[in-house]
Amino acid sequence: MIILIPAYEPDRKLPALIRTIRDAEPWVPIVVVDDGSGPQYREVFDDVRAHGCHVISYGHNRGKGFALKTGFGFIADNLPGHGVVCADSDGQHRLSDILRVAEAVRRNRAEPGGWTTMVLGSRNFTGDVPARSRLGNTATKALFTLATGERIPDTQTGLRGYPAAMVPWLRSVRGDRYEYELNLLLEARHAGYSIESVDIATVYLDHNSGSHFRPLADSARIYAPLLKFLASSFTAFLLDTILFVVLSVLVDSLLLAVLGARAVSSSVNFLVNRNVVFAHGRDIPAGATGLRYFSLAAVLLAVNFGLIWAFEAAGIAALPAKIMAEITLLAVSFAVQQRWLFAGKAAKGALKTRDERSENTHIRA
Structure with a gap:
């Protein structure tokens, strides 16, 4: 040793x-x-x-x-x-x-x-x-x-x-x-x-x-990895929110407004996260990563839509409802992208945490 x-x-x-x-x-x-x-x-x-x-x-x-x-x-x-x-x-x-x-x-x-x-x-x-x-x-x-x-x-x-x-x-x-x-x-x-x-x-x-x-x-x-993710997510959130507001005015459909805004913002978010935010983002071919990302995006979109609908049903206006839904899903999105989407090569061993109270303190080479 x-x-x-x-x-x-x-x-x-x-x-x-x-x-x-x-x-x-x-x-x-x-x-x-x-x-x-x-x-x-x-x-x-x-x-x-x-x-x-x-x-x-x-x-x-x-x-x-x-x-x-x-x-x-x-x-x-x-x-x-x-x-x-x-x-x-x-x-x-x-x-x-x-x-x-x-x-x-x-x-x-x-x-x-x-x-x-x-x-x-x-x-x-x-x-x-x-x-x-x-x-x-x-x-x-x-x-x-x-x-x-x-x-x-x-x-x-x-x-x-x-x-x-x-x-x-x-x-x-x-x-x-x-x-x-x-x-x-x-x-x-x-x-x-x-x-x-x-x-x-x-x-x-x-x-x-x-x-x-x-x-x-x-x-x-x-904290750079998380700060970069938050900056990327905030940029996508702003773009998504602006497009959501514009589409809400142009089309009389919550579903179309959510889908249209998310299609554009998620594409931008995917490119930034893959190339800038996550260290292993480019280890996996873009096609495989893209399939994973947009599968995740589809799930989050469904949950996002459900949350906005529930918030609006509770009497909350569309814009505050969307902001609340996005904040709720932010942590989930980061954890899944870090651990699964842009994880690079798969782990061979699980993390283990044990209390160790051994009193044997002899160093051996």
Whole structure:
């Protein structure tokens, strides 16, 4: 097993973590990636190097995702055939939890399909947790469940374990900053990997003051898939609504107005989602994807029509009724398109989430 630690402008907590690991596991390989911290942090990395760590440095900050992929590349080239546990440099992952994740990866090797299982160290967010962190994890969990239909207790954890066979795929997933770790979760199912969660402590030192997370810029990167979908859906909604209003005036038929407006707006929405929104949208030929999309559109259209009719029967005007129906179906549409329509290659393993309370914390190579 190898421990990989990305670090950007670390304080003395990083050498303290390395010393703690060395005291417990003197021979475990540790790879530290200096993500362009600059010369003023040379003393910290020299201290880390003096404890026998492999230290990789480059000139300027490239982001956590880039640092992790740099580490995976070094491991593939120089230390192949070993599982990897990734931990953060700010001291918020306890040694016992790092070892617990490592043990879960080691144990999975002996189980059928265990070489395809990613292990997450999941915090329970109890105690004195900064509001920003609690809110961010809650929002990301909800969006992840909406996008995939899978429930993961902690989508933002930096403590993760990967079997050796997963390293080439880890290097191929897009994203150079904080969005990279969420992309791993989003794409794991499509690549045939499963996910297991083990319980770890929730630790925030100095209210997470050492974090380099930028709330606006990095949140936008993390939520980009859903934000693009919402923008695409809103554009289609505006087009659909305008055409619906125009056709309602021109033809005295709710059904024809709904059908005509949806035929145009759904065609535009399909092209945007396939080419822009979903990462795997173009993996499937347009004909097959189109058949799936318009089958979905037909089902949603029938439900949409039924909802509008029901709302109008309840005394709600046509335009507000349509808006209410569209909002009701938005989440369903995103989940189905993400999981089924533009899913790329089929999953080989189902997601599994288990509570892991094993106290066996010995790392084995």
